[in-house]
Every structure is written in C-alpha cells, then in structure tokens.
Amino acid sequence: MSTATLPYDSEMHERFSELKPSLTSQAAVIEANRCLNCFDAPCTSACPTHIDVPGFIKRIASGNLRGSAQRILDANILGGSCSRACPVEVLCEGACVMHRYNREPIQIALLQRHAMDAFHDAQYDVPTAPPNTLDLHVACIGAGPASLACAAELQRRGGHATVIERRNLPGGLNTYGVAEYKLRAAESLKEIEMIRRMGVEFRFGAGIESAAELVALENEFDFIFLGVGLGAMQRLNIPGEESKSVINALELIAAYKTGQLHQVSGTVVVVGAGNTAIDAANAARRLGAETVYLLYRRAESDLPAFDFEYEHAKQEGVQFLWRRQPVAIRQEQHGRLLLDTVQVKQVDRTLLPIPDSQFTIVCDMVVPAIGQSPFTQLIQDTRRIEVDNGRIVADPLTGQTGNTRYFAGGDCVNGGREVVDAVADGKRAALAMIKAAEAIYA
C-alpha cells in the first residue's frame, strides 16, 4: 500500500503560510559559512538524535548538498520534519556557542531544511543494506515518528519492518498534529514515502484492539515495537462538555490539516496552555476566529508552553486569561455557547476558586487542550508490560520493556515530548533489537 497524499488546498496553504520561509541557496551557503564547526558540538549533543550538525552544515558550505542530507538522515530519518517541527530554541540552536559570541545562533533548522528539501525534491533514496541481510522481522505499532524511525533504522541495516497503523495516513502527529505553518501534512507524507521506498511495509486501517491480535503479531514477528503515542485528549469533566461545539485541540488540528475543517468564526476559547493549546489557538485565529481566548488556570510565569510559542501566539492575536478555570458550558438561545469560568488562586499546591469571581464568556467553540490520556491499558493487561502513570516503562538506552519481545518509544514512553525525541527512541530501539537478535543467533 502506498503512502497516500492529501489534496492541495491553495486557500489553506495561504492561511497557514510558513512561519519561517526556506533559505535560498546562497543564503544557505552564507549561513553555513558562519558556523564555527565546533568540536564535539553542543548542538549535536543537545539533539536527541545527535545529528552531526557542523558536519551537515559544512557540507552545505562546500556544495555537497546530497552528502549533507545523507549526514542528517544517518542520525535522523525524519530530518525533514524535524527541521520544521523541532523547538530548536531549546535544542540545537539554543545550545549554539554563538549565543556567547555574536549572539545570533546559526539557523540550524533552516539549514537542515535546505538540505532535506533538496534531497526530497530530487527523490533521492536512502542507501540501505541488501534486504534481509538480517533475518529480523519487526512489527511497529503506530505509524508515528517513533515507529517510522525504528522501521527505517531496521530497514537501513538489512532487517525488515512492518508498520501497523489504525488510521488511513501514516505519520501520527507529524501528519495530523503539527501546526500546518510549521510542518505541512503533505511534507510529512513525502518524507514517509521515502521510508516506504526503503522497503518498510505499511498496513493501514489496522488497529490493534485485542490480545488475540497481539498474539498473532508475536507469532509473525521477532520483536514488536510500540510507538502508539498517547490516547485521546483529556476531558474537562465539566457539565455541558458533550456539546458538538466542544472540539479538542488535536481533533481541531487534525481536522484542518486533513481538509475537514476550513473555517471557524466568532469567539473561540482554548482551555490549557501547553504547546498544543497554542497551536490550536493560533489555528483558530488563522481559520477566521475573530477572538481567541486562551484560558489557563495558573499564572503567566507558570506557562508550560515554550517562550517562543507564547510570543508567537501573542503575535497571532491570541488573548490570554490567567488563573481562570472553566466551570460549565451552557447553550445560549441563539446557538452560541456560554462558558462559565471562575478565577482561582493557588494555595500550597491546590487551586481554590475565588468567591464572586464568576465570569461567563459568550463564545462559539470551546477547545480543551489539557493533555492526552494514556493509551496503554491493553498492553499492560495482557502482555505483562509495566505501565507507570500511563507511560510504558522501557529502558531509556534500548527501549526494551519488561517483556523482552516488546520495545517501546515516543510519547507512549515519555508522556509527550517532541518528534525528535520519538525518532531518537525509535532508532535506539532498532539498534537494540539488532543487538538482541545477534545475541540470540550467536
């Protein structure tokens, strides 16, 4: 089965124009020449996949663009989407020594994108070992970044990986969940097409719902990689939540990214203040909402989102309401929503409502964005894999779980980090599986 593509929508394309346009060839060379080529570079250390950043940058400077992309892919098969989706301010670019030198860090993300775009546009293939160099067959459950990285690494080294996905498109949050102005779904799919060409097999529409299905996989494959991500977004648990105008942040983002949602109007209230909340709030603005409030139960100084995401949201026109919690959602007579809120104060570690601080917001959509629920019950119950606080317990160095035939990585292990963290997990797990397989044969 081919990795399908999405129809091109020029209006959405324009509304969600890229935050950072790509570099021209000459600008890329100028920027690449600015890199000091540090030894044991801090950018490389900061990257969860340890991309050889100076290595790929200096290849851009020398005009070895294909080698540059190859260098990136050696460490991170999703180098293209990571160049767009990574919060580089707290990763490679944040670690750049230029902060202590001439202040502006090297634009690593844009350089990486420059190399990766050229690679993908030319439809180059990633060199792989001859198929079945290793007699190793692995099922990767979930087609998100962790599974894709695991599968690609196995394939690259001569093993064989099958990715099993319940949805119709691969990519997980890369395709369905990253703000379109950062990473277009079409770009994510292009990247996965490259992985498919490496020989990775995809099974779509194949949710693993029962213990029997897991047992079948155990019979078919040597190892199983769990890259299942997190479950649905958590509910607000307030009256009126079942209204059809209440749509959670991930649903909202997935809907507009896949062309199901083209417009939002009136007033939108996003509840929560993580990076996904901000993505949803910005999306609502770009989809046409006149007023977007972001409701957060704590103070501005507690904001969990990255600083640059907060700044971005303010630029998009999102308004923040601090220390305020939703209490109930009511239907207004003309079809709008009434969101009752209350001011809260923190006493020790608990939040207490302040008397007489009730305030009702008349709005058209409420978007809960207060985190995702765990998705791992089945695994815990039937396959003897330890789950702690909703997260699969796995060795951080290998991704191996208590059940030695199961490895895991990405959000289902770390509780929700970045694409690049998932890629690093998937890669480590693949290497560990190869090592484990070799140990068995030896």
Add this chain to the structure above:
Amino acid sequence: MPDLHVRGFAGGIDSPNPFWLASAPPANTGEMIMRAFDAGWGGAVWKTIGEPVTNVTSRYSAVDWQGLRMMGFNNIELISDRSVETNLRELADVKKYYPRHAVIASLMVASNREAWHEIVARTEDAGADGLELNFGCPHGMSERGMGSAVGQVPEYTQMITEWVKEKARTPVLVKLTPNITDIRTIARAARKAGANGLSAINTLNSITGIDLDTFAPRPIVDGKSSHGGYCGPAVKPIALNMVQQVMSDPQCALPLSGIGGISNWRDAAEFILLGCGTVQVCTAVMHFGYRIVEDMAEGLEHWMREKGFHSLADFRGLSLSRVTEWKNLNLNYKIVAHIDEQKCIGCDLCYIACWDGAHQCIHMDRVAGPVDGPIELHEGPSTVEWRSRTAVAVTPVTRSERAVDPAVHGPYTTPLARIPRVDESECVGCNLCSLVCPVDECITMNRVDTGLPAESWEQRSGGECVQNPNVA
C-alpha cells in the same frame, strides 16, 4: 596632523600620499585616473603602454573563500589595448589638471634599444613623472619575449634597464616578477644598471580553479584557459617576504614601491614598515572602487598619530631589523597558552586543533579533574566525542527541565565541561590554539621565565650551521 606626503621618491617623484594605483585596469585611461585622484589617490602607474594588443574574453577569475569573494584574483589580460598616442595624450592631460599627483608610465616594448629609447622619450615628453619598466607580466607578453621573460633573466633586466637609463631624465623603477627562485638576483641586476627604484611584486603564475562541470580552468576562453597572474589579499604574505628580502639586501635595496594584496591601511603600513616608500593597489580597487582610498588615508593617519609618527619616513623600514635568520632566534624564549574561562565560548576548536594539529596538550578535564602530563594520561577526541554521542538527550519540555543547574554548569557563562584547559607542562607555545580561537583575547600566549639567558642555535652549535649558498 601626520603628513602622508611622499617627497622625492626614487630620486624625484612627489605625491600627496603613498597610495598609488598599480599598473592595471583601474589605471587604464586618463578619465579613470582623474576620477581616482579626485577620490584621493596620490598617484597612478598607467596601465602598461606599448604596441596595442588584442585581448581575449573572458580575462579574470577569482578564488572565493568561505563566502567571501576574491580572496585571490587572476587575470590573463595583456597590456594596454589602446594606442601609444592615445595613452600619452591622455597622460599629458592628467598631468595638466593634476600637476601635484604622481603619474608614472608603465612601459613594455620589444627588446631592442631603439624601441625603448623611443618610448622613453615620447613618454617623458608627455609629462610622466617617472617610468616603471614592466618586466613582470607573467602571461601572454612573456611568450613574446617581454614582461617576465625579461624579468626572469638578470642579464636581460640589466641590459634593458641600461638602455632606458641612457635616455631617461625621470626616475626609472623596475617592476620585479615573483615567478623566480630568488627575487634578489633581478633586483641586483636592476640596481647595477642604474635603476632609481623598484616595484614589487608583480603577479604570480596561477591557475585559480577548474570548472567541475566543463573541466575547463578559469578564466575560460572558448573552452580553454591559460595560466594567469595571481594577486589580491591571498598573495600579501608572499609579497611581504619578497619586499623584506629585497630591502634587507644592501646590493639590491632601492626605493621600493610595494605591491601585492594591499587592501587597506593596515596592509599599507606593513609594507612601509618593511621599507616601502609608496604602495600600489589594484585588486581591492577592482573589487570596491576608488573610494577605498579614503579609509586607507584616514586609517594610516590615525595610526601614525597614535604611534607618534609625523611622516612616513618615521616608520619606514622599522620592521626590517626584526626579521632575522632562524639561527639567530632565542631558543630559551618560552611562551605557553592560557585560556580565559570568562571569554571562552566552548567551541573547543583549540582542543581539536591541539590534538590533531599540534602537540596534544589541551584537555577537556576541568570537570573530571585536571591532570598534567603526557598523552597517555588523557582522553583523546574520539572518546570525548563518543561520550556525548552516546548520551541520551531529551527535549526539555518543562520549565524545570530547561532551568540551568548551577552545580553542573559551573561558574562561567560557558558550561565548565566545555571549557578546555591547557597543560602548561606540555604546551610547546606554538600559537595554534590562539590562532583558531574565534574570540579575541580569549587564548593568550604568556611568557614563562625559563631562567635561562638568551641563546640562539648559532650560539649553541658554535656557528656550525650549514650555510645557504644563496645568502650573501
């Protein structure tokens, strides 16, 4: 106010400042030279006058370096393609309008006495303040027995210079080619023939590069190329060395007009410190235009004021006595590198340079605990790199994960683990780390008192060095 005037250079050439256009495209026509004088140039050596040539296209190529254009520049253009009459008529005009500026005529004609006598007479009649004999052009003209074909043979140089001196009433400068084993042999011949001054250096034979798609060297002329003359910032060190060689040799030292990669006042000051009376510029003007002379003059003036120099003569040749043969250098002088922890940005280029390019005496051991001593006691680059490449790193998603832990970070802006340390007991004081360090004054080379008196190799070996037969 320091005085930049040049007075009586090479026996009689005056100019308002030492900055002259070299004989090259920027000094091709009277109109150009007058604009250059308006911009502030003190003199110009006219693009070589002789029998007009036919040029090829293209003519120039360059070596770029890390995004900067024209670090080195190359040309296969010949001498003036305009008639002698046109050039001399314009030269007369320039002298009429700019009587106080130096206008030197660069000359190149066939190697016979009559031809040289004739061109010298005509040029001086037109009003040139001096003559520069082009014995240096390395491409094209040399195939016709002129240019560097003359300047590579002391006898030819001497002969033609003597012909010119028979006729000339103005100062005669001989322009030297660097495409020779020892530039002093030609300088001596010129001096013997009575030349009043020298110009050095002309361009170096070069092929600047090859087009990797067509396989043709640049500059490409219908799919082929020819070696050209290399100049620009890249050749300055070669020029400085040759200037020093000439000016330190009593048998060839003459008033010298320095040439070779001069782009700013610093370069000019360096040539003058090695004995040059004037300097000539071409590539920098071809790159940026005549306007660069403003900063050259201002910068030199400010520097002279700062140093207390009133005239060019006050510092001309001051550095000559600082150049000596290796055998005279003090073997007991010792310096070691020191890294300023406050300034270090943690690029660790000094570390890898010392390990792979020097003497393995910079270490990443501030956290583990400093250890001095030979290489066996230290972790090499591959271990250092392996450690960070195998460490598990995660995106710091929460505020507390993003917070810096002072205990791990250390007392400086740069994390302690990334600040290299010099093992002074092993440091040989080679300078390499301080050269690769991108931060000014971060790595300093500090003197260590060895407690030993100065001693040269000459002294230590009792004067039994092998003599270089070429050194007089």
